[in-house]
Amino acid sequence: MSGPLSDLLIIDLSRVLAGPYATMVLADLGARVIKVERPDGGDDARAYGPFINGHSAYFASINRGKQSIALDLKAPADRAVFEALLEKADVLVDNYRPGVMARLGYGWDALHARYPRLIHAAASGFGQTGPDSQKAAYDMVVQAMGGIMSVTGWPGGPPVRVGTSIGDITAGLFTVIGILAAVHDRAATGEGQFVDVAMLDGQIAILENAIARFAATGESPGPLGARHPSITPFAAYQCADAPIVIAAGNDQLFAALCRALDLPGDDPRFVGNDARTRNADVLANVLEAVLQTRPVAHWLPMLESAGVPCGPLNNISEALANRQVQARNMVVHSQMPDGTPLIVAGNPVKLSAHVDPTTRTAAPSLDADRTAILKELGL
Amino acid sequence: MSGPLSDLLIIDLSRVLAGPYATMVLADLGARVIKVERPDGGDDARAYGPFINGHSAYFASINRGKQSIALDLKAPADRAVFEALLEKADVLVDNYRPGVMARLGYGWDALHARYPRLIHAAASGFGQTGPDSQKAAYDMVVQAMGGIMSVTGWPGGPPVRVGTSIGDITAGLFTVIGILAAVHDRAATGEGQFVDVAMLDGQIAILENAIARFAATGESPGPLGARHPSITPFAAYQCADAPIVIAAGNDQLFAALCRALDLPGDDPRFVGNDARTRNADVLANVLEAVLQTRPVAHWLPMLESAGVPCGPLNNISEALANRQVQARNMVVHSQMPDGTPLIVAGNPVKLSAHVDPTTRTAAPSLDADRTAILKELGL
Numbered sequence: 209m210s211g212p213l214s215d216l217l218i219i220d221l222s223r224v225l226a227g228p229y230a231t232m233v234l235a236d237l238g239a240r241v242i243k244v245e246r247p248d249g250g251d252d253a254r255a256y257g258p259f260i261n262g263h264s265a266y267f268a269s270i271n272r273g274k275q276s277i278a279l280d281l282k283a284p285a286d287r288a289v290f291e292a293l294l295e296k297a298d299v300l301v302d303n304y305r306p307g308v309m310a311r312l313g314y315g316w317d318a319l320h321a322r323y324p325r326l327i328h329a330a331a332s333g334f335g336q337t338g339p340d341s342q343k344a345a346y347d348m349v350v351q352a353m354g355g356i357m358s359v360t361g362w363p364g365g366p367p368v369r370v371g372t373s374i375g376d377i378t379a380g381l382f383t384v385i386g387i388l389a390a391v392h393d394r395a396a397t398g399e400g401q402f403v404d405v406a407m408l409d410g411q412i413a414i415l416e417n418a419i420a421r422f423a424a425t426g427e428s429p430g431p432l433g434a435r436h437p438s439i440t441p442f443a444a445y446q447c448a449d450a451p452i453v454i455a456a457g458n459d460q461l462f463a464a465l466c467r468a469l470d471l472p473g474d475d476p477r478f479v480g481n482d483a484r485t486r487n488a489d490v491l492a493n494v495l496e497a498v499l500q501t502r503p504v505a506h507w508l509p510m511l512e513s514a515g516v517p518c519g520p521l522n523n524i525s526e527a528l529a530n531r532q533v534q535a536r537n538m539v540v541h542s543q544m545p546d547g548t549p550l551i552v553a554g555n556p557v558k559l560s561a562h563v564d565p566t567t568r569t570a571a572p573s574l575d576a577d578r579t580a581i582l583k584e585l586g587l
Numbered sequence: 588m589s590g591p592l593s594d595l596l597i598i599d600l601s602r603v604l605a606g607p608y609a610t611m612v613l614a615d616l617g618a619r620v621i622k623v624e625r626p627d628g629g630d631d632a633r634a635y636g637p638f639i640n641g642h643s644a645y646f647a648s649i650n651r652g653k654q655s656i657a658l659d660l661k662a663p664a665d666r667a668v669f670e671a672l673l674e675k676a677d678v679l680v681d682n683y684r685p686g687v688m689a690r691l692g693y694g695w696d697a698l699h700a701r702y703p704r705l706i707h708a709a710a711s712g713f714g715q716t717g718p719d720s721q722k723a724a725y726d727m728v729v730q731a732m733g734g735i736m737s738v739t740g741w742p743g744g745p746p747v748r749v750g751t752s753i754g755d756i757t758a759g760l761f762t763v764i765g766i767l768a769a770v771h772d773r774a775a776t777g778e779g780q781f782v783d784v785a786m787l788d789g790q791i792a793i794l795e796n797a798i799a800r801f802a803a804t805g806e807s808p809g810p811l812g813a814r815h816p817s818i819t820p821f822a823a824y825q826c827a828d829a830p831i832v833i834a835a836g837n838d839q840l841f842a843a844l845c846r847a848l849d850l851p852g853d854d855p856r857f858v859g860n861d862a863r864t865r866n867a868d869v870l871a872n873v874l875e876a877v878l879q880t881r882p883v884a885h886w887l888p889m890l891e892s893a894g895v896p897c898g899p900l901n902n903i904s905e906a907l908a909n910r911q912v913q914a915r916n917m918v919v920h921s922q923m924p925d926g927t928p929l930i931v932a933g934n935p936v937k938l939s940a941h942v943d944p945t946t947r948t949a950a951p952s953l954d955a956d957r958t959a960i961l962k963e964l965g966l
Contacts, residue, residue, distance in 0.1 A: 357900055420931075
């Protein structure tokens with residue numbers, strides 16, 4: 209695929225999600241990604257549901273636009289192929305538990321000595337350093353340990369996991385950022401470097417105002433259901449048939465909301481964002497008393513024409529069908545291995561100097577590109 | 588700050604979160620970031636709580652390590668300063684509603700003609716194109732419209748917002764990726780380009796397996812409380828005093844879990860991940876019948892020593908105090924404008940060729956760096 213990274217070759221040892229998500233983002237920006245997979249089954253995600261005609265749609269989504277070669281990194285002949293790939297590569301990505309690469313003879317010092325321009329990015333659960341670096345982590349574990357679950361859900365209710373694997377995805381995005389920063393650095397220094405990203409670290413990095421609230425008060429903030437902690441009204445509110453979200457983030461927008469709902473704009477309980485936030489529950493009752501008289505289809509166009517930021521609570525089908533999402537080419541077309549069409553998420557980085565393709569080549573079958581790659585390497 | 592991006596100058600017009608989060612990540616990697624703020628109050632986030640001694644800890648967290656100059660982009664003298672900054676800049680960042688920059692005379696065509704090497708990144712709610720590009724968006728709106736709220740929460744329960752501003756933060760991370768891709772491209776072409784990132788697009792990009800599940804079944808997946816949709820056991824489970832998460836993602840780990848809890852490993856309802864996922868509720872009851880006999884402090888060390896991925900549901904205080912988070916330098920030290928110490932999240936991108944500082948200079952007061960910047964520009 210063309211794109212700003214089309215001169216970069218990525219050798220990708222990673223499995224399942226954090227690493228493969230990072231290399232998917234790089235591939236969407238034009239990088240060539242060669243997955244190096246275990247000969248016995250390859251990437252674990254090939255066995256993960258949901259399935260379409262017996263093949264993993266999960267794997268197909270995250271690995272579109274990549275190539276595959278199966279190599280046993282303990283077998284000398286396959287190691288020679290891997291090392292020939294590293295000679296040509298710009299970036300090596302793995303998400304093994306720390307120490308695995310060194311035991312294979314591919315620790316950073318050895319790699320850097322032999323391939324001085326190679327960048328090696330490792331995404332792991334807890335990172336390469338620290339007392340718990342050897343512990344196993346999955347998305348669920350870092351969502352719990354990193355604090356995001358403590359601020360997600362309803363007060364007094366059961367714990368809630370963020371409904372996508374935000375632990376993996378955040379680590380994947382920071383891995384891309386680290387790789388591109390290292391590529392930039394290499395242009396000046398001529399040398400590659402090691403990029404160490406931990407899923408748990410990424411969870412801390414996205415806590416945002418929860419850390420500031422803790423720093424200011426000494427108290428850990430709790431979950432707030434469907435509202436913002438310090439901006440009001442900024443929440444989900446119930447209409448006659450379903451909820452909508454309203455985000456009237458300042459006094460002007462609150463005044464517009466009051467006019468649209470035919471509510472008095474000067475109720476002293478709701479003058480200024482601080483008062484509204486202190487009285488968020490009372491305000492919700494006042495707003496819902498009006499909103500519940502009519503359905504979503506009545507309120508959304510009315511609030512939009514009044515300039516009040518608002519929106520429907522879309523399910524996945526509705527989100528993908530949204531006219532703006534469609535117009536932005538955020539649902540693109542790929543295939544399953546048998547040619548069945550598959551929709552996948554598009555690339556949210558839109559660049560003026562590059563076209564934004566509406567299709568992606570299918571994810572590779574295990575070892576699909578062996579012959580071509582060996583030929584290219586002269587092996 | 589030293590770092591791989593220390594040769595880059597970023598001029599930052601952005602306010603509140605998506606743009607400022609992006610430039611915070613760039614500053615953490617060494618870039619010099621000059622905030623260009625409205626003279627009347629500056630970045631709106633300066634007025635957002637929580638406050639410490641009357642100053643915004645929210646603003647201080649996201650804008651650590653940046654500089655500030657106040658400019659009125661409608662006043663000729665200030666426009667001259669702004670344009671002198673653009674002469675030196677590598678990247679311009681804004682998060683205005685689309686069209687604002689063009690009305691100021693700084694649309695992309697004009698900027699690119701005058702400053703051919705300048706990269707301009709715009710983070711907006713709905714993007715620069717499409718039928719809804721002019722609509723106002725806040726984090727809450729794109730969380731609702733983009734589908735993540737439809738898969739977060741408990742089945743049949745009220746809507747749940749992800750407890751941090753994941754709409755802004757995701758857009759910020761993709762903005763960084765777009766900027767670094769454009770910087771790389773510029774090294775080859777000599778020309779800057781326009782980077783267009785929409786918060787709504789970013790929400791689609793992180794839906795991950797929810798899109799695959801919809802593609803495979805034609806049904807929109809719903810929320811699943813605190814468990815993974817297709818891996819079991821991978822959820823929060825109640826102990827005697829509090830819940831913990833257990834993520835036994837394969838048969839070997841499930842066997843280890845059964846041994847640790849003294850449960851039979853051969854119950855036919857739980858043989859294989861598919862059976863366990865079909866019987867997730869039954870399995871939760873079986874596990875909790877044992878787990879509820881003892882507290883978290885008993886189970887976590889026992890499960891860890893059995894090699895079962897697990898963890899506590901930490902609140903923010905506990906997450907920040909975690910020994911691995913501390914060892915990874917993910918809680919770093921900054922100050923409020925009056926010198927009061929402030930903890931902020933560290934940089935999750937750890938690089939072998941650069942030190943990872945334990946401190947950050949304080950966020951600037953409005954216009955704090957005017958004199959130095961004007962002198963530097965020879966104005």
